[in-house]
Amino acid sequence: MQAPDPIPRPLDQLTLRGEANAPALVTREGMLDYAGLERGVASLSAALAGKGLGPGHRVASWLPKGRMTSLLPLACARAGLVHVPINPLLKRAQVAHILTDSGAAMLVTGSARLATLATGDLPDGCRTVEEDEGAAMLAGEGRLPPSNADPDSLAALLYTSGSTGRPKGVMLSHANLWLGAISVAHYLELGPGDRTLGVLPLSFDYGQNQLLSTWAAGGCAIPVEYLNARDVIRAVERHRITTLAGVPPLWVQLVEAGWPPAASLSLRRLTNSGGRLPASIVRRMREMFPAAELFLMYGLTEAFRSTWLDPAFVDTHPDSIGAAIPFAEIMVVRQDGTPAPPGETGELVHAGPLVAQGYWNDPVRTDERFRPAPADSQYGGTSVWSGDRVRADEQGLLYFVGREDAMIKTSGNRVSPTEIEEAAVASGMAAEAVAIGVPDDRLGQAIALVLRGDRGREADLRRYLKSELPNFMQPASIVWRSELPRGPNGKLDRERLRQELMS
Known part of the structure; x- marks a missing residue:
């Protein structure tokens, strides 16, 4: 397999990766092909720029999955803004913290959610955009062309909880997000014919990457809301899904649910992150979906994703988190900073261009997690010291041992x-x-x-x-x-x- 292109580009140029008339996005509002995706991003970015927002202003979204939620990451990037997606499951206190901490200049949300916020929950000067105004922004006549943004400029803040204190905003650049999309599209071998079902929150790096990596490959992303496993199964069958990503609790529900004989025939790949799958569930998935490859992965928001297990090793090493993904350098390090040999437990340290820029407005916690790479690092520079304990075997496959913090x-x-x-x-x-x-x-x-x-x-x-x-x-x-x-x-x-x- 040829190595992926390591040169990052402005994130909004993902609209140019697919054929103009190929399907790019299916939501409750209908289908957009890649030409329509480009028009939608161009219109939305122009509308955002017309609201008096300047370079670097933060735009928060607190919405269910739909066209607006899907296009905002690219539209904000094109307009020089910073997107702050908020999990729609969060309640008022968590949302108020994220809005205040990020200094959001705009909140895009629904009227019912907005009504739950109290006076003082919005930062001074933060304007709100509700459903009707948002729909008009998507359909506006203005257009911004693809940007020439510096790939190292800030594109998003993804809020993740720490072991102490409130959620902290991980600062992600265009390069972080672009190269993460290219990396995943490469090792999953996504292509223009693939249809990805997005069941994970788009505020979650794993969920957002389902959109971005699918577009990097010229495929079609189908983000959906679901209440139970049967909803997911029906969506797989209805949309002829080829790629399905989940976290362990969802996979447990899916293997316990009854799948109609034809429902899984289109599936080509299944992916897991967000926690280790029990070996018993891995075996069940292999039995239930024999035609689909299973990708077991490990990641952390501070470096997006670190490792993947080649499906060829899943049956023999179901408890492994694999080896480094493209553009990632993964090291197992002793307490004194020297490499831990195979079989010895050490801290997982991630270096390379997927490493985020730190925590927003939080130099103390940034210095704790983002530190100089170990002396023998190939990339050097700043690395993420994960706090996770892992060990490597003689083949270089990694195994998760435990967490150092109280998360x-x-x-x-x-x-x-x-x-x-x-x-x-x-x-x-x-x-x-x-x-x-x-x-x-x-x-x-x-x-x-x-x-x-x-x-x-x-x-x-x-x-x-x-x-x-x-x-x-x-x-x-x-x-x-x-x-x-x-x-x-x-x-x-x-x-x-x-x-x-x-x-």
């Missing part, structure tokens, strides 16, 4: 325990709270919430948490204690609680 990875989402703890305490029903991730075959990790407070208020607390936090942040179990253990420094002893819960 909870559930349903393909990285969840900050601090956000859950703050919400529990804010309810007034708990004096102290600790959220812990415990192993779960379906979710990757389930959330256990340990509280000091009145156990008779549990029903009230659950109602409160459901009103304040999205579904994927809801605790699977709540444990009440009269006292919580503390370490020598007076801080709550998370590790002791974790051990007690798992014993």
Whole structure:
């Protein structure tokens, strides 16, 4: 396989990758071919530029999947703006934080969502665009031509949770997003005849890349909302999907669902990221979809994606996360910064042009995660020290061992325990709270919430948490204690609680 072109370009030029009359996007508003995709991006970018927005201004979107959500990443890039996609599952507190932290100059959303925001949730001067105005912007007469943006200029902020504190905005350049799209299109061997079903949130780097990599290959992207596995199966059958991406909980649901005999015949490739698939689920997927290749992958928003496992190794190494994707250099590093030999556990360090530019307006956390590459790095420069523990075998295949931080990875989402703890305490029903991730075959990790407070208020607390936090942040179990253990420094002893819960 010939190596992909390593030269980055302005992100909005993805509209030029396909044949003019080839299908590019199918949403509830209908189909756009590549000529229509280019017209839509040109019109939307001109309309954005006509709103008085200047270079580098942040444009946030809090929307379900549709034409506007799909075109905004390219239109903002063409207009010199920075796109800030917000997960539509988030509730008011998380959205308000992202809007304020990013300093959004515009929010594109629906009227019902806008009504949930309170006075002061929008930054000063932030204007809002609702459905009707958004539709007019997509259909406007103005046009901006493809840009000549500097590939190193900022194109997007993707907000991801940290192990402490609130979500932080990962700064992604045109080059980061362009090369990520080219890389994935290359190793998945996507082509103009492929039809990708987008079931993942477009605010998620994995979900957004489904659009971008499909367009990089000249294929057709079909983003959809779904309520259950049957909705996904029907969409695969209706649209003759060739490429389906998921996170472990979705794959568990899909292998448990009944597939009509003809529904999966069009599938050529299945991909997983956002957590390790249990070997039993891998075997089931191989049995159910024998004609489709299975790609197991590992990534982190700070460097988009790091590794992929060649489908040829899936049956023999189902627990491996594979080796480096194109444009990524992956190292396993000891605590002293030297390479860890095969079989020895070390920290996964990612270098190369997919490494993001740091965290928005957060130099302290940027310096913690984005540090000079190890001395033996081929790329050098800044690298991402992931905090994940991995080991390599003699073939160079990597295996995930564990996480150094307290992040909870559930349903393909990285969840900050601090956000859950703050919400529990804010309810007034708990004096102290600790959220812990415990192993779960379906979710990757389930959330256990340990509280000091009145156990008779549990029903009230659950109602409160459901009103304040999205579904994927809801605790699977709540444990009440009269006292919580503390370490020598007076801080709550998370590790002791974790051990007690798992014993």
